[in-house]
Amino acid sequence: MHVVIAGCGRVGSGLARDLVTQGFDVAILDESADAFHLLGDDFPGEFVVGRALDWDTLRRARIEDAIAFVACTDGDNTNIVIAQIAQKKYGISCVVARVYDPLRAELFAQIGINTVCPTRDVRVSLFDAVRACQIALPDQEG
């Protein structure tokens, strides 16, 4: 069960370890060779250096064999583009892309990309955290 993750930052590297723990076979790619250190020395998956936009990098991460693809580089536009490559070129049905901008996250969700928007999620979390303080509610009639 092969999964490809593009972007080995705090999120990508942590996700890679989580998926490995669940028994998945993971390849993670990043344009910086230094990103490898975030994975830890004992990471059993593959680490590929290259730009996510290059099809060759995706192939080196064995995207042809992947059942799932996660795009979490630091660029919204890169994530949206490579998610579409995974879908259209390699026919992967489980494709998830991180998109910080809520407007683009919503627009590209409409054309079938499974977008996760941290901005929207954090807004909800912060709102819930404020509500959880059980402070007095403002006067609704005002």
Added chain:
Amino acid sequence: MFVLIIGGGKVGLNTARQLMQLGHEIALVEQRRTRYDLVAELRGEDALVYGDGTEIWVLAKAGIGRADLVVAVTGDDEDNIIISQVAKLKFGVPKVVARVNNPFNQPTFDLLGVENTVCATTAMLNLIMHELPTHKFVHLLSLRREKVEVVELEVGENSPFAHTYVQDIDLPEGVVLAAIVRAGHALVARGATEILPGDYVLCLLPPGKERELIKVFLPEEEPERVQFESELDTSEG
């Protein structure tokens, strides 16, 4: 026409200048502060918008909703792709032209439905090849949407087509021998036209037919040394 240009580099700025001279209304979006200030100094701030042209609200502020044409010419290919997709999907812009910075990204533009693309690197490469005296096969132009390639072939003394009439030439399917350039003059290629050594032959062909045409036209040429644009574009694709 109202043309919205994203990216105020050399390409974007010169496009804007040219279109304004032709009497079109333009707006230019630039996100780098120093570049924005420089352009504002040169052109004034009319029709200049500061912001990230891949943000939907920036595009809306720049008037994309009424644009007849959007030109995406930033230095990042992923940004140009997203601008094109947002323009079509979100705002229904009738026509979009996108710049390809790295020719290796051309297959991605094609895959994601960005049809109207311009690649300066590929265009320059073709022009340079054209100037190389040893190159007998030159790719002149790609009309991507029309799916037509225009190539030029130099007829050598040993070419199988030297001293042959156009009507007697057995070309690969889909290849059109359009014109012959002889001593600086273009001739329409008619059936009774004889091809002579030293002639340049212009052919129109569907993408991917170059190799077949070369085999017929330049059997002595080593295929590895010939630049195939369509193969570069779809390498293993």
